[in-house]
Amino acid sequence: MLCNLLETLLEAVACLKKGRTVTCRTMSNISALKNSSVTPSVTRMTSGRIPTEHGDFQLVYFTNSLDNKEHLAFCMGDVSHCEDVLIRVHSECFTGDVMGSRRCDCGEQLQRSMAMVASEGRGVIVYLRQEGRGIGLMAKLDAYNLQDQGYDTVDANLMLGHKADAREYSLAACILDDLQIRSVRVMTNNPLKISALQAEGVKVNSRVSLEAPVNADNEAYLLTKARRMDHLLPMQSFRPSVLTPVPAVFVRDVHDTQSAN
Numbered sequence: 001m002l003c004n005l006l007e008t009l010l011e012a013v014a015c016l017k018k019g020r021t022v023t024c025r026t027m028s029n030i031s032a033l034k035n036s037s038v039t040p041s042v043t044r045m046t047s048g049r050i051p052t053e054h055g056d057f058q059l060v061y062f063t064n065s066l067d068n069k070e071h072l073a074f075c076m077g078d079v080s081h082c083e084d085v086l087i088r089v090h091s092e093c094f095t096g097d098v099m100g101s102r103r104c105d106c107g108e109q110l111q112r113s114m115a116m117v118a119s120e121g122r123g124v125i126v127y128l129r130q131e132g133r134g135i136g137l138m139a140k141l142d143a144y145n146l147q148d149q150g151y152d153t154v155d156a157n158l159m160l161g162h163k164a165d166a167r168e169y170s171l172a173a174c175i176l177d178d179l180q181i182r183s184v185r186v187m188t189n190n191p192l193k194i195s196a197l198q199a200e201g202v203k204v205n206s207r208v209s210l211e212a213p214v215n216a217d218n219e220a221y222l223l224t225k226a227r228r229m230d231h232l233l234p235m236q237s238f239r240p241s242v243l244t245p246v247p248a249v250f251v252r253d254v255h256d257t258q259s260a261n
């Protein structure tokens with residue numbers, strides 16, 4: 001595998017030196033490498049105090065063995081060697097976290113999780129740099145355009161050749177291990193995230209729900225997460241008019257068939 005990596009990187013460098021665009025094959029090899037047998041690990045590099053409206057956090061900066069991204073831990077209080085620590089494993093959402101986009105619930109969940117940690121005086125938000133459920137910002141914007149045409153978030157990702165959810169949590173487990181946290185309560189509506197953390201060796205004692213308000217812009221997205229991605233969201237949060245028994249994608253397929261005839 002290391003030979004393959006070296007070969008791939010040399011090929012990519014050669015392409016760049018010649019002013020050529022790095023080929024998809026080369027990039028997919030690099031991507032495949034990320035999912036290879038390289039053992040996930042993190043190294044704590046530094047940390048600093050971040051005062052927020054919820055109180056003071058310590059932002060801990062990690063490097064890792066899988067990619068060159070800046071995965072982080074936003075910590076409050078002493079969590080070392082503690083049981084039942086309140087945590088959130090939050091995947092980066094530039095549009096929601098930073099720009100306040102109403103298309104998703106990420107920004108609201110991030111703020112709420114910080115407030116919940118602050119209310120206990122102790123906890124951690126692991127901030128993973130896997131934008132757009134792991135497909136990256138550019139692909140996420142492409143998926144948004146498909147969603148504006150009526151496709152839901154799952155179909156849009158699949159149509160672009162991505163997984164419905166490409167996130168992974170091995171580095172989150174490494175970060176929690178580095179922080180010497182013994183067991184956790186996870187703020188999430190996503191049972192699959194809990195399963196994934198447990199599969200990485202994290203001892204999860206319980207789930208803490210983290211519901212954000214439903215609005216006209218995120219309603220379809222949240223409903224898709226509930227219906228197709230097993231997120232635990234109360235159906236009474238949605239307007240009855242959107243709780244139609246037939247998902248829009250099937251209606252469109254019928255229309256397409258009729259027009260083809």
Ligand SMILES: [Zn+2]
Pocket residue numbers: 093095096097104105106107
């Ligand atoms: Zn988001």
